[in-house]
Amino acid sequence: MSKQELPIIDASGPGTACCAPLACKPLSETEAAELAPLFKAIADPVRLRLLSLIACHEGGETCVCDLTAAFDLTPPTISHHLKVLKQAGLIDSERRGTWVYYWINPEVLTRMSALISPASPAPTGTA
Amino acid sequence: MSKQELPIIDASGPGTACCAPLACKPLSETEAAELAPLFKAIADPVRLRLLSLIACHEGGETCVCDLTAAFDLTPPTISHHLKVLKQAGLIDSERRGTWVYYWINPEVLTRMSALISPASPAPTGTA
DNA sequence: TCTCTAATTTGACATACATCTAGGCAGGCG
DNA sequence: CGCCTGCCTAGATGTATGTCAAATTAGAGA
Structure with a gap:
């Protein structure tokens, strides 16, 4: 375990220097x-929808059973996709009693977004 | 040909309504x-680097020969990746004499960026 | 302890994908 | 016209990936 890494994307916080x-x-x-x-x-x-479902869910976390119900796929397949998302660092999870809950890790998403956001993301008078 | 589509991402311009x-x-x-x-x-x-190389190149466009030179891959492989990027609408190209030039289509990148950018992407008094 | 439900792991299989070699097309130049 | 260079297409091949059925682990309750 301990697959927790995400020092990529040139560091730099939300308000980075360059573009x-x-x-x-x-x-x-x-x-x-x-x-x-x-x-x-x-x-x-499937993973895009999973991510969206988790991100939109009120309370910030979603039970696997709710996710599985939203697809025409078997539980193992959903489990597989959740694992992929988790290993990428995009989501995290915790078991609470009988159920397992997942939530989003917004930092990674923010970094990815910034990476592909072109030079001037908000052309509000960029001329 | 005529694989030019990108009406996705819920429409909405740069300054969309929600988040x-x-x-x-x-x-x-x-x-x-x-x-x-x-x-x-x-x-x-490879495609990530190709995109970056094209995006960074001064003049906004890059000759295939320059791209090929930056990798340890054969020209057909580079050509394949460029085709994938082009079919996705991320880049475009034009033949000019002997050489073929590629440039970035920033719109698509912007939309992708906005899609995965968490709730408040630009905290510039958006509230 | 036994059983039931929730979720994951394992193993198998079909498809998709990245890469290469060989060959083809287009444009410049002698 | 013939040749050379730049780029792309076609076909082949090994690896990665998405999916499922079957088996396993974890917790709740009688």
């Missing part, structure tokens, strides 16, 4: 190799 | 099915 890392200077081979799996994790319709 | 579509309301099956390929296009280290 979008991607359009600022070419990604190194190493950076690309670490970033690609993050996007691969959300590059699937 | 991030993903965290706002659950993605429909259709939306997810149309969005996933976009992320799949950048869910590869």
